[in-house]
Amino acid sequence: MKYLIDTHTHTIASGHAYNTIDEMTRKAAQIGLPAIAFTEHTPKMPGSCGKLYFSNFKVLPREKFGVRRLFGCEANIMDYDGTLDMPDTLLEKMDIVIASFHIPCICPGTKEQNTQALVQVLENPLVDIIGHPDDSRYPVDFETVVRAAKQNNKFLELNNTSLKPDGPRSGARENDLCMLKLCMEHGVMITLGSDAHVEEDICNFSYAEELLKEVHFPDQLIANLDLDRFTALL
Numbered sequence: 001m002k003y004l005i006d007t008h009t010h011t012i013a014s015g016h017a018y019n020t021i022d023e024m025t026r027k028a029a030q031i032g033l034p035a036i037a038f039t040e041h042t043p044k045m046p047g048s049c050g051k052l053y054f055s056n057f058k059v060l061p062r063e064k065f066g067v068r069r070l071f072g073c074e075a076n077i078m079d080y081d082g083t084l085d086m087p088d089t090l091l092e093k094m095d096i097v098i099a100s101f102h103i104p105c106i107c108p109g110t111k112e113q114n115t116q117a118l119v120q121v122l123e124n125p126l127v128d129i130i131g132h133p134d135d136s137r138y139p140v141d142f143e144t145v146v147r148a149a150k151q152n153n154k155f156l157e158l159n160n161t162s163l164k165p166d167g168p169r170s171g172a173r174e175n176d177l178c179m180l181k182l183c184m185e186h187g188v189m190i191t192l193g194s195d196a197h198v199e200e201d202i203c204n205f206s207y208a209e210e211l212l213k214e215v216h217f218p219d220q221l222i223a224n225l226d227l228d229r230f231t232a233l234l
């Protein structure tokens with residue numbers, strides 16, 4: 001296993017994913033993955049767990065079956081000022097925080113509005129990663145987003161699920177190519193997220209890898225290849 005962590009996965013707590021934390025951890029161990037991040041959908045996603053779920057992560061062992069585990073969330077961006085559907089007091093307790101646009105939670109705005117939202121989120125010290133910024137239902141100005149990521153030392157995600165032929169986010173390929181080229185130009189780190197909703201998808205980066213190869217993306221800008229550096233930056 002070349003990769004040291006999958007930074008974006010979901011369990012049954014998210015309401016439309018199908019394995020438990022321990023099933024996912026066991027699968028990670030089986031495929032030789034040293035670490036996994038559980039980033040559950042936050043309360044405004046229909047069917048996901050409530051705030052209380054996120055308040056008790058202290059009881060969960062951070063290592064099991066020889067796999068390091070990070071417990072966090074994929075928070076919903078609720079408006080163009082970058083408001084999230086999780087209070088700061090809870091976000092502070094997360095091992096890892098992704099923030100993303102999701103259709104049930106925010107109507108796509110103009111390119112300027114969507115871009116402004118992501119810039120605000122990137123300036124939020126409690127957020128680590130922008131999840132799937134490649135969704136063309138939410139067009140953004142990638143130059144501005146990449147610069148904001150650089151300025152705030154944040155990660156942009158290359159989401160493998162976005163790139164699946166039956167993926168939910170149209171236009172992802174073109175947007176990701178644009179984002180990757182700008183990340184190379186500005187030295188911004190990306191994370192590879194499988195966005196697994198089932199254990200078989202853990203660390204499935206097959207489509208993402210094709211794009212990385214296509215643009216000759218440098219290994220040193222891929223957070224999943226340097227676990228110590230990644231966790232230090234969280």
Ligand SMILES: [Zn+2]
Nearest residue numbers: 010014016041
């Ligand atoms: Zn989901």
Ligand SMILES: [Zn+2]
Nearest residue numbers: 074100131132
């Ligand atoms: Zn998402």
